[in-house]
Amino acid sequence: MNVSRSRMFLRSKVFQLLVLSAIVFAITTLISPGWVNPHNIRRLMDNMVITGIFLTAVAPLLMSGVIDFSGSSMAVLSQVIFVMLFEATGLPWGLVALIAIICGGVIGLINAFFVVKLNLMAFIVTMAMATVLAGIASWLTRNVITPLNATSFTDLSTIWVFDIIPVFFIFFAILIIIYSWILMKTTFGRSVIMCGGNQTAARLAGLNPKRIRTILFINSGMIASIAGILHSAQTRSANASGGLGMNMPHMTAFIASILGGVSFFGGSGALAGAFMGVVLIELLAYALLVMGLPAAVTGLLNGILLLVAMTIDQVAMSMRMKKLGLKSHGSGGGGAVMPGTAKT
Amino acid sequence: MGKVSGNLTASSTNNYAKVHPLKRAMRTKAFPLLVLFALMVIFFSIFPQIHVGPHAIFLRARTFWRILEALSVTGLLTIGAGMLIVSGGIDLSNGSVGSLAGVILATGVSANGWPWWVAVIVAVLASGIVGFLNAVIINELKLPAFVVTLAMAAAIPAVSLFMSRNEIGTFMGQINFRNSTLEAIGRHRIGEANTAALVVLALFVIYGVILARTKFGRTLYLMGGNRAAARLVGINEKRISYFLYINCAVLAGLAGLLNATRVGLAGAQVLVGEQFTGITAAILGGISFGGGSGGLGGAFMGIVVIRTFAQGTAISGASPYLTAPASGALLLLALAFDYFNTSRTNKRLTV
Amino acid sequence: MGQFLEFRNISKSFPGVKALDDVSFRAESGRILALLGENGAGKSTLLKIMSGDYIPDEGSVVLNDEVMNFVSPHDAIVKGISVIYQERQLMMALSVMENVFAGDLPNHNGVVDKAKLKAETKALIDKFGLAIQPETPVMLLPVAHQQMVEIMKAYRRNSKVIAFDEPTAPLTDTEITVLFDLIRQLKEDGKIVIYVSHRMKEIYDITDDVIVLKDGKFVSNMVTQDTVEGDLIKAMVGRDIGDTYANLDRNDTYGDVVLEVKNLTTNAISDVSFTLRQGEVLGFAGLVGSGRTEVARAIFGADPIISGALKFEGEDFLPKTPKDAIDKGIALCPEDRKEQGLVLHRSIEDNVCMPVLDKLAKFFFLNVKKCHKLTVDAIKKYDIKTPTVDKMVVELSGGNQQKVILGRWTSEAFNSKLIILDEPTKGIDVKTKAEIYQMVCDFAKQGMAVIFISSELTEVINVADSIAVMNNGRIAGVVDRKDATEESVLALAMLH
DSSP: OOOOOHHHHHHHHHHHHHHHHHHHHHHHHHHOGGGOSHHHHHHHHHHHHHHHHHHHHHHHHHHTTOOOOOHHHHHHHHHHHHHHHHHHHOOOHHHHHHHHHHHHHHHHHHHHIIIIISOOOHHHHHHHHHHHHHHHHHHHHTTOOEEOOOHHHHGGGGOEETTTEEHHHHHHHHHHHHHHHHHHHBHHHHHHHHHHHOHHHHHHTTOOHHHHHHHHHHHHHHHHHHHHHHHHHHHTEEOTTSHHHHHOHHHHHHHHHHHTTOOTTSSOOOHHHHHHHHHHHHHHHHHHHHTTOOTHHHHHHHHHHHHHHHHHHHHHHHHHHHHHTOOOOGGGSSSOOOGGGOOO | OOOOOSOOSGGGGOOOOOOOHHHHHHHSTHHHHHHHHHHHHHHHHHHHHHHTOTTOOOSSHHHHHHHHHHHHHHHHHHHHHHHHHHTTOOOSOHHHHHHHHHHHHHIIIIISOOOHHHHHHHHHHHHHHHHHHHHHHHHHSOOOHHHHHHHHHHHHHHHHHHHTBOTTSOBOSEEEOOOHHHHHHHHOEETTEEHHHHHHHHHHHHHHHHHHHBHHHHHHHHHHHOHHHHHTTTOOHHHHHHHHHHHHHHHHHHHHHHHHHHHSEEETTTTHHHHHHHHHHHHHTTOOTTSSOOOHHHHHHHHHHHHHHHHHHHHTTOOGGGHHHHHHHHHHHHHHHHHHHHHHHTOOOOO | OOOEEEEEEEEEEETTEEEEEEEEEEEETTSEEEEEOOTTSSHHHHHHHHTTSSOOSEEEEEETTEEEOOSSHHHHHHTTEEEEOSSOOOOTTSBHHHHHTTTOOOEETTEEOHHHHHHHHHHHHHHTTOOOOTTSBGGGSOHHHHHHHHHHHHHHTTOSEEEEESTTTTOOHHHHHHHHHHHHHHHHTTOEEEEEOSOHHHHHHHOSEEEEEETTEEEEEEEGGGOOHHHHHHHHSOOOOTTTTTTOOOOOOOOSEEEEEEEEEOSSOOSEEEEEETTOEEEEEEOTTSSHHHHHHHHTTSSOOOEEEEEETTEEOOOSSHHHHHHHTEEEEOSSIIIIIOOTTSBHHHHHHGGGHHHHEETTEEOHHHHHHHHHHHHHHHTOOOSOTTSBGGGSOHHHHHHHHHHHHTSTTOOOSEEEEESTTTTOOHHHHHHHHHHHHHHHHTTOEEEEEOSOHHHHHHHOSEEEEEETTEEEEEEETTTOOHHHHHHHHHOO
């Protein structure tokens, strides 16, 4: 078999998604020509920021073989903590944000305790955690929308570079670039992928999957917090029952990751593909909105996209296992395969 | 040496009696939950009186009927999901399916003017179809059940929303509807007890018996315990899998219908929280992932515990917002406790 | 130079089985040592001790005068021992260079030095003269090259000892040549090379010395070039079987033909043909991977049949699922009793009644009394050591677990016409083994046809009436018990 560099492989996923995005863009413009205006583009990018930031939380964990479903609720809680603390104490918003982010890290650590130390199933633990966090957020706010009067901060969401690109998007892009670089170019980043790819081989090579996953969980918590805080700037409020919880951006990030080539089973993928996945999904969602369809239709499409992406991933996985000389996973059909339970 | 068939040892006089049923009952997860329930009852009989005042009475018949009524919707979801988990599967979409059924009922009756029983039939059929779809994708495409039902859970609300367009064409988040017959059915009481809740209780008993005492039920445990071995003794796991997914979806549909008639409104995401409570209850009650253990008795006690806790804390004046996170936290604690408990005997219950 | 790896008085036991018994030998650098022995002789246990997966009960492993006490498999690697198993331990989506240097990526303060990584990997590739690019994802490499990557991994770690476990199974002849050049290169570089294989041709091709193990004991140490094949085989077999087999009460009357197999072909076997009569015990011998289990599974409907004709009791028979076979009265006791035979966390009763739940139910409800009786009958018949029918099978010993499976298929409720036993005595103590041998004979006496698959040569040729020897997916020959010797059977199984 001729040499094909891994980067070329990834680029092709990125390329495919780029093409799909272009098609969606084209069709939408055909149906609603007026939609390409600065207002819409800014809104679209605002959406991409929130979902996209979750990539840096969800994707690394997925690469190392673990799922985290608590992200969105963590974001909501952080948002609530941030806004309420700020309004109550009047401390500088930077400091309050830091406190909220640290809270996120602590929650991540708690997740890690259950999943990594106790070896419980990640999906159940993080889902349970999600209900706990969402519930606490609701309790704190009594489901009342709390306004945020930190104009120095919230105004940031209204600054647009070249009048089109929100500042937050730049922040998000930088974040993606940094994480991408870490994952691709540092020894730590490479160990993340190695842990997911083949746990035994990773341990034989002297890596410590437990430690790595714990770090990634803490990271996930902190990133979710950041997302929540940024969202509060966009909406100038904290809303425990609002869009952030409803739309579940971490799920979108999860689906985008798989679309973009991060394997559900861990061990491969890169942020570039996942990023394009986010672009596609958000573009699709916005397009549907423009065409007058309700937001939930995106749920339908996301569901279909997820299934398609999973089928492709599953096929790739069985090919990989066949090449390793192992029989393919028998428990794939009908059974509840929980890949988020990477045995540590 | 010679022949080694048969034996004349003392053990041949033993009839290898099974463990005494009472002892066996005490070993199930249901039992500690029963104890927990009793403790809660005691606690809540006293605490609210002190904390809130003499009018905060917990210990009366009405409370328990309320608890039963509250857990009937969740119960239907739990039965379906519980059976699936025992057999080694999972359904994360039944909350959405239930919501869909509710929406179909509401739209059918109020917007389309269908007779109520037509709407009910359509709703149940639709639920069944979703269950069938789940089963097809899981069994034929061999995708993990967890992901498939997750994707379905994302997709179904869209369908619900489509159905809930009003006259002008806007999509309603929630639909209110009134139908006296349906309300009468949903809220019908025999004495203090809600009839529908009694029916759900009966279903728990029926399904529980099926699971524990019939050939079919036994097959589910075997499938969940070791799917390969089950196949090699001739069990048709595919057919059973189809049945279970459809069953789960239909039960979810009924849950959605019940919920809609009681509350007078339906929405696309209404039952999603209940779904998770249902799974939590099942796990608390001893049904573990990877299948092969637990029973509906335990699951039932799980819901009872969760709902009693909710009722008790409500009467104690605690914020209703705290019940959901409390059950999430309860689950985590239970799992951790279980880990420390069983890691001693080296039989890890990794959920 | 002049390094050596010594095994001193290594013993290792598992419940009921002594895998290694006071094994001592020495491997030197500059000479490739072959480790030879039948299945169950102890080779894999020895390798696992070398790689740090098992800790010996007694004895020690010494590398250049340093006693090795491994705390983990990683520790073994750090101390210089690499074992290359058949299943490659690679990260498929990652590149060759990342796999080779996993855990030790060249870096500056945590940032990977890609140029250095690539250069060093390339140097290694060139040293061995391979046609691989360092940046190719391992997933895209052919199996042979994946193996090379494993070897490069070991080399890069400066392993002093490199052991190979059946490396040539998935390779073509040309690839084998390349592999052997590489191995010779390792030898020249002063590595201690241990080579485990069943393929005689290869042993003679590449190894300098041969160690033969038998039943967990060291037998002899020979120089490859000075030894004849026949002597090697003789060293591998030839044991005192005592009275165990002589005392078996066998069946000597056969009935009608029960099973006719013609040109059976599946994914793993080709052109398998044989017939089986009532009361007959047909043994299947052969090396691991030769296709014996696959024949059983095909007959049982567990694996798809590509071509061939089967006749059961005179009628055409094409099983598509196990149920088809079970309905005819065919029973299978799978090779891996824990993974495929038993539902470990369920009771003995559940496991015994599994295939016949239909018959034990009346209007859907399980007749608890009947289940109980069935189980008690099985416990008594097979002398299963348990105080109650409710005990979880995971708590039983291997022998008792196997008896549960046997009980399942030979109860009042299931009329076995053909029973297939795949490695029924694996991991079982000697006394229970003898019980099982007699059970097999009893089955035959009751008129059942029995297929008895085993990797233990002695067992197969002494219990079965005739032995079909499989080699590489085909039947190499069928030998009658009267004429069978371990040497002849092993020769059929190993030689082309």
